[in-house]
Amino acid sequence: MIFDIDGTLVDTNYLHAIAWRRAFVDCGEDVATARIHRMIGAGSEVLLRELLGDVRTDVKKAWRGHFDELKPEIRPFADAASLLRAVKERGATVVLASSSEQEDVDALLAAIDADDAIAEVTSAGDVSDAKPSPEVFQMAMDKAGLDPASTVAVGDTVWDVEAAARAGLRCVCVLSGGIGQAELDAAGALAVYPDVSTLLRDLDGSPLLGG
Known part of the structure; x- marks a missing residue:
C-alpha cells in the first residue's frame, strides 16, 4: 500500500498554498490562492510553469522560507x-x-x-x-x-x-x-x-x- x-x-495542503501565496507576493506576482491550491500536489516546477509560465528560482526560495515558518503548524x-x-x-x-x-x-x-x-x-x-x-x-x-x-x-x-x-x-x-x-x-x-x-x-x- x-x-x-x-x-x-x-x-499541509493549505499551508503550502499560503506559503506559495506569500512567496508570489514577495516576488511581485499576484496569483490567486485558489489557483495555487489547485496546483498543490504537483511538483514545484510544474506549479511555477502553470502559474507563471516559468520556473522562478526567486519564488521557490521565498516559498522555502515561508513554509519553514509554517512548519510548527503541521x-x-x-x-x-x-x-x-x-x-x-x-x-x-x-x-x-x-x-x-x-x-x-x-x-x-x-x-x-x-x-x-x-x-x-x-x-x-x-x-x-x-x-x-x-x-x-x-x-x-x-x-x-x-x-x-x-x-x-x-x-x-x-x-x-x-x-x-x-x-x-x-x-x-x-x-x-x-x-x-x-x-x-x-x-x-x-x-x-x-x-x-x-x-x-x-x-x-x-x-x-x-x-
Missing part, C-alpha cells in the same frame, strides 16, 4: 497513524511516497508518529520528477519490492490519480486535501472517502484490502 503524505495523512489528520498501523496489521506493506525534500519529509513523519508501521519512504533524493510523473510511485514500489498489480495508492489530488495510473496503480482518494469528489472521480479514482478516519472505519471492505 502506497500513501501520499501531504493532504492525505497530514494537513498536524496529522485524525487516525492517520491508526490507519497505517491497521494496514500493516492486516499483512500489507506500508510505503509513504513523497517527492518533498528530506527535511520536510522528516517533519511530516514526526507529525504522523507511526514509524513502526512504515516499511519505506521516498523523498526528493529518490526521484528526478515530481507528480504527475509516475516516478515517485515507481520508486516507492521498487524500494519495497511491491507489484503494481496487487498494490493500491492512496492520495488526495488529481495529480496522485494521474501519477498512480501511469505507474500501473489504482488510486483511492480522500477529500481532505480540498479537491472535490467529482474531479477525483473524473480523473479515475477507484473510490473516494471523506478522510482517512472514514477509510479506517471501512478498511476491511475497502479497495485497499480488495473490498
Whole structure:
C-alpha cells in the first residue's frame, strides 16, 4: 500500500498554498490562492510553469522560507497513524511516497508518529520528477519490492490519480486535501472517502484490502 503524505495523512495542503501565496507576493506576482491550491500536489516546477509560465528560482526560495515558518503548524489528520498501523496489521506493506525534500519529509513523519508501521519512504533524493510523473510511485514500489498489480495508492489530488495510473496503480482518494469528489472521480479514482478516519472505519471492505 502506497500513501501520499501531504493532504492525505497530514494537513499541509493549505499551508503550502499560503506559503506559495506569500512567496508570489514577495516576488511581485499576484496569483490567486485558489489557483495555487489547485496546483498543490504537483511538483514545484510544474506549479511555477502553470502559474507563471516559468520556473522562478526567486519564488521557490521565498516559498522555502515561508513554509519553514509554517512548519510548527503541521498536524496529522485524525487516525492517520491508526490507519497505517491497521494496514500493516492486516499483512500489507506500508510505503509513504513523497517527492518533498528530506527535511520536510522528516517533519511530516514526526507529525504522523507511526514509524513502526512504515516499511519505506521516498523523498526528493529518490526521484528526478515530481507528480504527475509516475516516478515517485515507481520508486516507492521498487524500494519495497511491491507489484503494481496487487498494490493500491492512496492520495488526495488529481495529480496522485494521474501519477498512480501511469505507474500501473489504482488510486483511492480522500477529500481532505480540498479537491472535490467529482474531479477525483473524473480523473479515475477507484473510490473516494471523506478522510482517512472514514477509510479506517471501512478498511476491511475497502479497495485497499480488495473490498
